[in-house]
Amino acid sequence: MGLFDNSKVIIIGDRDGIPGPAVEECLKSTGAEVVFSSTECFV
Incomplete structure (x- = not known):
């Protein structure tokens, strides 16, 4: 069993x-x- 098994990630x-x-x-x-996966610009 891995660390992220059956986990939901953002x-x-x-x-x-x-x-x-x-x-x-x-x-x-x-x-x-x-x-959810996104790429944002943090200024």
């Missing part, structure tokens, strides 16, 4: 850092369900 990425879709790709193999 991803907020940063435009100048790590974008949301990149984090989402990393979490695909963990068993987590991504319910």
